[in-house]
Structures are given as C-alpha cells and as structure tokens.
Amino acid sequence: MDEDERQLENRGEDRTGQVKSPVSGLDSATTAGASVEFTARSLFTRRTHRRVKSELPAYLMIQCSWFTAFGLQMVLFPYLITNRLGLDGTELGLANMALSGPSVIFLLLGGVIAERASGKSLLMLLHLMAAVPAAILAFVLATGNLAYGYMIIYGVAMGTVGAFMMPARDSIINEVVDRRARVGSDVTLQQGVAFATIAQFAAQICGLIVGGYADKLTRMPDWLGGFSIGPIPSWELLAFQAIIVGLGAGFALFLAHGRRVKTGRSGLGAAFGDIKEGFQVVSADGKLWAMTVLMFGVGIFVIGSFLVVLPIINRDIYGLSSDGIRDMFVTFWLGAFVSSVTLSLFRAIKRQGRLLLTAQLLGSLAILIMLAKPPHYVFLGIVFAWGLAAGVSIAMSRSIVQDAAPKNHLSRVLSIYQLGFMAGAPFGAALMGWLIDFFPDQPQRVAVVPALGMTLLIAWMVIRTPIWNMKHQPA
Template sequence: MTGAAAQQPETQRTSSRVFFAGQWCHFAGASMMGVLFPWILAQKLNLGADLVGLGQMLVQVPMLLILFGGATADGQHLPSYLARLQLMLTVPALALAAATASGALTFEIAVLCGVVTSIIGAFVLPARDSLIADVTPPGTAITLMVAAATSAMFAGQMTGFAIAAAASYTGLLPLLFIQIVLLAGSAILTSRVAPHAGPSRADTRAKPRRSIGQLLKDIREGLTIVAAHERLRTLTLLVSLASLANNAAFIVGLPLLVRDVYRGGSLEQAILFVAFMVGTTLSTGYLSRRKPIDQQGRTMMILFLNGAIVFACIHLGPPFWVTALLILSWGLTAGVGMVMSRSMIQAAAPPLVRGRVLSVFQMAQMLGSPIGALLLGLIIHALGILNALLVVPIWIVLLWGGFSLFTPIWRFHRLEEHANPAPAPQPGSGIAALAPPGEERREIG
C-alpha cells in the first residue's frame, strides 16, 4: 500500500469528524430558535393560541422551497456551498438582536426574522443530507452514516434547547449572541470538509450555474422519480401526512401546554424539547452502533403507534414530570422511525439526483407543518389545549390503519445500501437512466 493510499482512510475519517462537528454547531445554533421563537410569541409577547399557530405557520411555509434547495444542491461543491448558507443564517439572528436591543420587537418583526431563517434553511437541509453521502467512505452502509449524522443533529439540538432554556432569566440578547457564534463556527467547520471522490460529485466543479427553468425541470424530475418508485412514494406520503399532527404538536402544542397547563416558561418548554431530543439521540446513537435492522418497514410502523399512546396520555393532564417522560418515549421511537425512513430513501435514491429526491422527502416531512400549526392553534383556541391534543392520536391511528391496509410498507426490507450504489448514467441518457432501481435491488432479510 502506498503512502497516499494508506492516508486516504484516515483522511476520510477526519473529514467525517469535521462534518459531524460542523453539524453539531449548526443544529445547536439553529435549534435555539426552536425554543426562542415560540417563547417570544407565547411568553414575551403573550399572544393567544390562534396567533401562536399563525406565527408558526408563517415561518414553516418557506421551508416548502426545499425543492428548489434540492435542485440547487445537485451540481454544487457542497462543503463551500453549505458553509455560505450557514453563514447567511447569522443575518436574521443579528436583525432580531437589533430589534430586541432597540425595544422594537413585535409579532411582525419576529415572524419576518423567522421567515428569512426558514428560506435559508430550505436550501441548507438538502445540501446537508446530500453531503452525508459524500463523506461516507465507499463500502460503508448509509444507514450507519445517517444514524450517526442524526445523532449529531439531535445532540446539537439538545445543546441549543438547553442554552435557550435560560431565556426567561437572561433575556434574548445574550442567547442571540451565542447563536450567532455557533452558526459562524458551523460555517467554518463545514468549509473544511473534504468529500471523497464518487460518481455523484466527480464533476461538480465543471457544471455551469443553472437557470430557473432548469431548476424547475430538476424539481419535476425529482417529483417524477419519487412518484414512480413504490418505496419512495409510500414513505414520502406517510411522512407528509404524519407531519400534520406530529410537527404541529411539537411546535404549537407543547409551548402552549407549558404556558396554559403547567404555567411554565422557557425552562419547562426546553425540558420537553430536550426530553424529545434525548430520546431521539439515544435511539439513533444505538442504531449507529448495531447491525442495521432488516425489517425496516415493520419496525417503523410498530413504533409509529407510540405517538398516539403518548398524546392520549397527555390529554389526561398528568403531572409535568410524567409528561416529560412521555415526550422522552416519543423521542425514542421517533428517532428509530427517522433513521429507518431516511436510510430507506437514501438507499433507493440514485446518486446523481439524490439531492432532488431528498428534497422531495424533506419537503414532505415539512409539508403538513404550516397547515397543522394553523389548524392546531385554532383548535386549541376553541377547545383548550388538552382537548385539542386528542386530535393527534386519532390522526395517527387513522394513518396507521390506512397505510397498513393499502400500502406494502410492512414488507419494506433493508436494501443493500452503500454511499454510491449505482454507476453514473451516460451523458444524454435522459430521465429513464436516472430512474431509481425498484425493489429489484437485492434486499437483505
């Protein structure tokens, strides 16, 4: 083995560590707003449930631009591209800090800063997920890298939530300064990631910048690929419909539960958020260290029901510590479901259009958030928080029954997955050559 060949595995491992460190910084900084934004609306500005739901809806809508984000990510040198986006995230944080310092913070300004953050985030997420494949050493199962990346994400989110828990005691300004430092640090680390050579990125520097028309064509191709592939279509539809209740319960239900039932502030809100992230981090960390699960669809559907159990129990109004434990258990099963769905999507997506396919899947994860946030806010305003949360288990049970009866999701096994499972198509071969392999790719188990 030559000296260069001997150094290559170590270089790849170092690049992966830098990537994970950058992701930790990014999610630590970005997730602080997950506590601060609802705290600003529900606590600092003391708005009603309808306006809290409206505000959360407005900041979720721009994430639907994620399709453009995925189409833009394909063909980019991802480390430098992602680093620029992460640096741009400091701008709305600076604007929010300026409004807070001048005493001009209002519902409109808070929402505007949240909307700008969401617009940038719509381009960050598909680039980040595409980069996971690029830092995965050849021959390494993507399930393991997705689980490790998910663990880094949730560890960062837990850190951000823990820092933001002090909002009721320190005020916004010190926390916004910490957020800006973390986001800038993530940009520096990401810019130093060195992706390994592979068919999905071998010619990225040679590709010209694409027009809006070309981006729209890329988006249509991504939607076509997902719609034509049974596995991609089923998983994308499930996460889209599930997000109507799950995402709304997290971003609207929990903050209002803390305020209206437990009479708490940013600390109690952060405790529930951290409890969820502890659960997801534990489960994804465990999955990253064990042999990949073969019966992925079956595992995902069994654990999906836990969300219904959790919110049916919360509807009864238990003590706060019981609610925190219930949210922890929700996080444990949600983490497994996230890894299962992401790894199945990663394995089935063809490398050259992976960014587009992932952006469709990510958009599906967020598609229900704006509608769900608004509807849940209105339902809470009309029925009260505890009665409104009963909508969540009802919706989950309906989805579980429908997908069990009318889709083959229970039969989805683990694909033989590696970072680059398929060769690049020949130039001019068209969309047919990019169509993802169906279930004919060998399944394990």
C-alpha cells in the first residue's frame, strides 16, 4: 500500500473518492446472520413437521400394542374359565363383571387425570402397568395353580388399568389430528378416528387368531398348505400378552406431551368438581347426552351377549373350545375392520347419526337368526354381519362425541361417554349369565333379549333425541 492509499484510508475514503462508513460491514453481517437464522428456522421447521407427522403412526402402533393384547385376552379369559376350569354362565358373567366393573368406579377419575397429566407419560405408565397382571397370571398357569379367584383378581387389575387408559388414549387422537392440520396435513378428525379404529380391529384380529391356538393343535386347510400350528401353552400366550402391551410404552415416546387443562380448582374436592363440570357439559348437550344413553344400552344388551352368550353357545351348541372362540371373535372383528376401512375412505359423512342408528338396528335384528340353531357357518355369518354394524357404530359414535365435545372438557366428556358403555357392560354380563343358566339346554333363546332391548332403545333415540336428524358440518 503506497502513501496516497494510506492517506485515503485515514480520511475514510475509497479510491472513487466516496466516504466509507465506519460500520460499512454491518449490512453484510446482518445479511449473513439472517441467512443463518433462516437456515436454522427451516431445519427446525422440517424437524418439527417430521416429529408431528410421526405422531399419528406412533399413536396407531400404541393402538396395535394395546388391542393385540386385548384380543388375546378376549380368547384366553373366557377359555380359561369355561374350558380349563369348566365353569358355567353365572361364573363367567361374574368374572366379566370383575373385568369391566372397575371402569364404573375409576373411569371418571381417569378422565380428570387424562386432562391434567401429560398424555405421553400417562400412556407409558399405563402400558407398563397392564403388563403386570398378565405376567403374574402366566406364572400361575405355568405352575399349575389356576383357580377362579386368580381370574377375578386378574379381571379387577386389568379393568382398573383400562379405566385410566381409555380416556387418556382416546382423547389424544384429537390433539394429534389438530397438530397435523397445523403443519399442512389434510387428515380430518373423522378419518383420524377411522384410522385408529382400523388399527384397533386389525390388532384385535391378530390377538384373537394367536389366542385360538391355546392348548390346541390347529391344522390349516389344504389350500393354505395343510400345515399345523400349536398347541401353544396358555401361559406362553399370557407372557406374550404382557410383552406386547409393554411395547406400547416405547411407542408413546414419539408422542408430544400434549395440552394440559387447568380448571383452577385445588384440594381434595378438585377432582369431584371437575367431574361435576363434565356431567354438566354432557347433560347440557343433546347429542352428548343421547350418545351416553345409547352406549349404556349397548353395554347392557350387546356387550353382555358378546362376552357371555356367544362363548356359551360356542361350547354348548357347537361343542368347540378356544379355536371356536377365536373363529367367532375373529369373524366379528373382521366385519368391524371391513366397515371401518370403508368409512375411512370418506372425509366427512353428513348424516352420521342416521348411519349409526341404522347399523345398530340391523346388527341387533341379525342375532335373532340364532334362535333357529343354524349351522356353524351360518352362525359365523351372523357374527360377521354383527361386526359390520359394530364397526360403523364405533367409528360414528366416536366421531360424533369428538366433534361435539368442547376441547377443554374432551377427556372428561369421553370418560362419561365411555362410562355409559362400561357401566352397562357388567350389568349386561351378569344378566346374560343368569339368563343362560335359566335356559341351560337352549342358550340361543337369550338372543331375544338384546334384540328387543336395542330395538326399543333405537326407537327412543329416533323419536326423542337429535341424533337421527343431526347434520355434520365439517370444519
């Protein structure tokens, strides 16, 4: 640098004679900083989008984990009581009361906890807790100490965990769909519920199929190769149930912590105040109240028949064991799976209430064919039709309640809605068990009771509630 250049620099001028600002590099630094910030924001946004979009698959895997174990339980629980212990309808009905009864006691508290706690942490804890009763019962079976009392203890333990699980799991789908919408996803709430229902039914079918191999050799038909499967000891299946439900805790790691509702209440009476507020919300909304009453009827007439009447018919009319329970339940949930897949193709159904009530009526009337003691393949056809109706009913009822419930009361509303279902189930199981024993030689006669009860309830729903005339308005 020569003497003239040094003099220009000292005067703050460049070679063109223009004066240079002492902060002339600020613009360049700001531009560079903005570029770095933009890049960081883009990376963060992409990472956030990936995390949000991974929530729905993770949620569906949680569904699969729980309901695969639930499918195993649906076969093993009645099989151990009716076939391994050789007990009758009354004992099976009381055992099912032990399984579903805790929900009546704890479900509302479960809804309050689901709103206040982190959904992610709560699901992890509950999945791990659900693995414990199955593992203990597996040990009891493996050591040859199975007794009716152990089945009652198992039922109470699993029913208690399930009471807290249902509102926590079912309310999260609303948040998952909402967060996906914020990052540009076009999945609607109805579709999200349908996807969750599909995962539930598919997982249950898998669990039911595996459970049907308990203590029995099963030969595949010739067109499938003619190979044999089983027998698989019952205790091994219960151990598998414990493992598969425990895996749900790992899938929950991919969920966000979610929203927590603060009601402003504190102290011992806070939970009761929250529950009371939930009941006020449900009773003030005609759709929510009607759906709760409908689910109470379904618990009494449908679930009671499903849990008690069908396993007894399977044993006494068709002379089958765990394989018959498997075929019966797989057929039912296969029907529910087919109807749920069909519903998932529609972004929004305008007349959800009419579809729901029509499906309930057709399913209830279909079981009257059992009065004629049809061949086993006709019996399975009836069960399949019943499953088709159940798939529509479950998906539509969940969509109606999820749409109608205020977001800050969603878990409490869902717990009350499910309470209607769960409160009816133990009474229905006990009633159907008593009726089965009243007709020991013709258990199929009990089909008249659920068919007549549901028909009267649906007629009341059409005449006295807004469900039949409601029109869904998609957001």
